[in-house]
Amino acid sequence: MVEPLNPDPKEPFPPMQTPAPGLPDLTADTALFLDFDGCLVDIAPRPDAVVIPDGLENRLIRLHDRLDGAVALVSGRDIADLRSWLPGFPGAIAGSHGAELSLDGKAIQTTHRIELDVAALHRAAADAVADRPAILVEPKPHGVAMHYRADPSLRPVVEAAMAQLASAHPGMVLQPAKMAVELRPGGTGKDGALDRLMSAPPFAGRVPVYAGDDLTDEAAMAHAQARGGCGIKIGAGDTVARCRLADPAALAGWLDAVLAGAR
Ligand SMILES: O=P(O)(O)OC[C@H]1O[C@H](O[C@H]2O[C@H](CO)[C@@H](O)[C@H](O)[C@H]2O)[C@H](O)[C@@H](O)[C@@H]1O
Numbered sequence: 001m002v003e004p005l006n007p008d009p010k011e012p013f014p015p016m017q018t019p020a021p022g023l024p025d026l027t028a029d030t031a032l033f034l035d036f037d038g039c040l041v042d043i044a045p046r047p048d049a050v051v052i053p054d055g056l057e058n059r060l061i062r063l064h065d066r067l068d069g070a071v072a073l074v075s076g077r078d079i080a081d082l083r084s085w086l087p088g089f090p091g092a093i094a095g096s097h098g099a100e101l102s103l104d105g106k107a108i109q110t111t112h113r114i115e116l117d118v119a120a121l122h123r124a125a126a127d128a129v130a131d132r133p134a135i136l137v138e139p140k141p142h143g144v145a146m147h148y149r150a151d152p153s154l155r156p157v158v159e160a161a162m163a164q165l166a167s168a169h170p171g172m173v174l175q176p177a178k179m180a181v182e183l184r185p186g187g188t189g190k191d192g193a194l195d196r197l198m199s200a201p202p203f204a205g206r207v208p209v210y211a212g213d214d215l216t217d218e219a220a221m222a223h224a225q226a227r228g229g230c231g232i233k234i235g236a237g238d239t240v241a242r243c244r245l246a247d248p249a250a251l252a253g254w255l256d257a258v259l260a261g262a263r
Contacts, residue, residue: 234246
């Protein structure tokens with residue numbers, strides 16, 4: 001493990017910092033957690049336009065074998081969506097910001113049950129911005145996302161529409177994302193997802209390493225570090241993570257080096 005910049009490993013949310021370039025060892029007692037958009041795949045113009053890099057699925061399968069199954073995907077996307085992109089990944093997945101969990105790579109549990117007519121929420125979101133075709137409304141099984149990537153000047157429109165929806169749905173909370181705002185069930189979050197995964201085999205008792213690129217990953221990286229592990233920020237921007245890699249290609253290169261036995 002690299003020398004932590006934060007001198008107090010008990011501090012759960014260390015201040016924002018520029019992480020050291022060193023990267024953790026991935027040893028037999030590591031549990032590896034990987035975000036999807038902006039981490040395993042480059043950000044694309046639309047959620048359905050991501051491109052799976054050559055070799056990604058094979059890399060994940062080999063890591064899963066190397067770490068005796070202790071590799072999980074942790075995403076804001078729902079599990080069915082992730083499986084459609086990576087159908088051969090055999091490991092655990094936390095989806096919908098932790099509202100869904102599949103420990104065995106098959107059955108999906110809902111971790112947070114709230115009173116929500118999700119179809120009505122999707123309709124309300126679509127109606128709210130019906131006069132703005134550049135805004136993409138992404139219906140999700142446990143919430144909704146609104147994207148302004150096609151026209152960043154529409155950010156205030158999206159923020160206002162989503163704030164309005166949040167006030168009409170008290171069980172839901174706003175989640176800022178990259179060129180998007182989401183509504184997710186209150187009480188969910190990637191830190192909680194990490195905690196649940198770390199309580200179960202084959203993750204329990206291991207040291208977590210978490211790689212992610214977005215605001216939604218910060219709490220999970222802080223949580224991994226509070227457990228004695230390491231966060232790896234993918235890309236630019238403030239972060240609590242102690243380590244950084246430039247982009248998904250750099251992460252892939254590092255993971256390939258780990259698999260090849262070098263670092
Ligand atoms: O937790 P993640 O795996 O990083 O997922 C977070 C959200 O990612 C997706 O949106 C983001 O990626 C899109 C494709 O690159 C991009 O077009 C969009 O602007 C980004 O916000 C996804 O659509 C969301 O559902 C995820 O929650």
